[in-house]
Amino acid sequence: MARGVKDLDVSHSIRNMRIHFYGTRGSGSTFPNRAERNDFKKLMEHQILEKCFEELSRHADSTGKIGPTISEILGGEINQKNLSTFRRRFEIPEPRMYGGWSTCVRIETADGYDIVLDCGSGFRNCAQDLQTQWGSREERHLHILGSHSHSDHTEGFDQAAVCFDPRNTIHIYGNFQFLFALDQYLGIFSRHVGEEVVGIHTPINYSVMPARFQAYEFLSQEPQGPASNRKELCAQSLDMNGTLRLGETRITPFPVFHPVPCLAYRIEHGEKKFVYCTDHELRHGSDANDALHEPDELDRLSREAEQRVIEQSQDADVLYRDGQYLRSEYDGLIGVGQGGPVSRVDWGHSCIEDVQEMAFKCRVKHTYIGHHDPNRSWSDLNWLDDSLARACSDRAEKIELAQAETVIDL
Numbered sequence: 001m002a003r004g005v006k007d008l009d010v011s012h013s014i015r016n017m018r019i020h021f022y023g024t025r026g027s028g029s030t031f032p033n034r035a036e037r038n039d040f041k042k043l044m045e046h047q048i049l050e051k052c053f054e055e056l057s058r059h060a061d062s063t064g065k066i067g068p069t070i071s072e073i074l075g076g077e078i079n080q081k082n083l084s085t086f087r088r089r090f091e092i093p094e095p096r097m098y099g100g101w102s103t104c105v106r107i108e109t110a111d112g113y114d115i116v117l118d119c120g121s122g123f124r125n126c127a128q129d130l131q132t133q134w135g136s137r138e139e140r141h142l143h144i145l146g147s148h149s150h151s152d153h154t155e156g157f158d159q160a161a162v163c164f165d166p167r168n169t170i171h172i173y174g175n176f177q178f179l180f181a182l183d184q185y186l187g188i189f190s191r192h193v194g195e196e197v198v199g200i201h202t203p204i205n206y207s208v209m210p211a212r213f214q215a216y217e218f219l220s221q222e223p224q225g226p227a228s229n230r231k232e233l234c235a236q237s238l239d240m241n242g243t244l245r246l247g248e249t250r251i252t253p254f255p256v257f258h259p260v261p262c263l264a265y266r267i268e269h270g271e272k273k274f275v276y277c278t279d280h281e282l283r284h285g286s287d288a289n290d291a292l293h294e295p296d297e298l299d300r301l302s303r304e305a306e307q308r309v310i311e312q313s314q315d316a317d318v319l320y321r322d323g324q325y326l327r328s329e330y331d332g333l334i335g336v337g338q339g340g341p342v343s344r345v346d347w348g349h350s351c352i353e354d355v356q357e358m359a360f361k362c363r364v365k366h367t368y369i370g371h372h373d374p375n376r377s378w379s380d381l382n383w384l385d386d387s388l389a390r391a392c393s394d395r396a397e398k399i400e401l402a403q404a405e406t407v408i409d410l
């Protein structure tokens with residue numbers, strides 16, 4: 001069950017997990033420009049006019065003529081009370097809002113754990129909500145699961161209120177690159193920032209972040225970075241093939257296909273299963289410009305990763321998955337938004353059509369496609385969402401584009 005956060009009565013207890021989407025954009029934050037705001041306004045005006053004429057037609061005779069007087073239609077004289085009553089007949093559902101913040105998803109568990117997936121710019125609002133919710137509580141722990149090191153998954157970290165409160169302990173889990181990306185310029189684990197990077201990305205670093213930070217690295221068979229850096233992180237090691245338990249929640253990381261090592265997570269609590277899989281590419285064809293790799297090898301690695309996603313997602317209750325492009329955009333036949341056509345092979349993201357096929361095959365109950373391209377306008381997203389709704393109209397599975405501020409109760 002998913003509802004907009006404004007409609008959800010969050011006072012009722014959590015059965016297993018409550019999932020919040022804070023950032024669903026990929027590759028960078030974006031905000032609606034004037035043309036998009038106008039599209040949005042036109043849609044709202046159209047819907048209100050439609051309701052208005054439906055209401056008037058209820059008072060029309062068979063020839064279409066309206067008999068009653070204005071006060072009869074309004075239900076009395078024109079005053080505040082009658083206008084308010086009349087206005088309620090024209091309430092329209094809240095239009096879809098996809099949001100502009102980059103990737104951040106939060107899970108509250110029934111046994112009181114707070115878990116965050118990735119720290120894109122959406123993490124700033126997420127952290128505000130956590131601080132409000134924790135209030136004057138003394139025991140304050142946050143568990144962050146990182147997918148990978150790219151900036152759209154880490155850029156919100158130094159703006160997050162949770163990092164600036166000495167009462168907070170922040171446990172951060174991920175592969176070496178994710179932990180290293182945060183430590184390199186913030187020094188939160190090693191308590192050190194190299195002279196060559198200090199102040200370059202941000203004026204903030206560990207010296208003004210009084211929260212306690214603890215790193216946990218999911219060990220992988222693949223090379224994870226220079227050995228000399230690994231020691232500095234002071235990370236505890238976790239078995240990549242094992243399951244991490246936080247109270248009653250079971251978390252299983254698994255590698256996906258992206259230009260840098262990237263993890264997806266299967267998260268289970270009670271009988272419910274949520275799969276978080278951002279930044280994964282089901283690869284199509286070779287890139288003629290790629291002189292470094294054998295295309296067939298990359299295709300094989302991508303297909304193996306896709307197979308892992310399929311296995312982990314079987315019968316999932318909720319899947320969040322990267323679907324940044326349409327296949328024609330991925331192939332470089334058309335551009336995204338106003339951008340020119342360019343091949344997206346090996347950019348590390350999947351096609352919406354592939355996600356749809358996979359979600360049906362895996363019988364995922366509800367799939368949210370995210371990592372929206374920052375060049376994708378609101379009206380394009382809305383159009384895509386309508387297409388997905390039509391594709392699911394006679395099926396048990398539901399697929400839609402992920403919207404920021406969505407809250408899902410499992």
Ligand SMILES: [Zn+2]
Binds near residue numbers: 026
């Ligand atoms: Zn990304």
Ligand SMILES: [Zn+2]
Binds near residue numbers: 148150
């Ligand atoms: Zn990425």
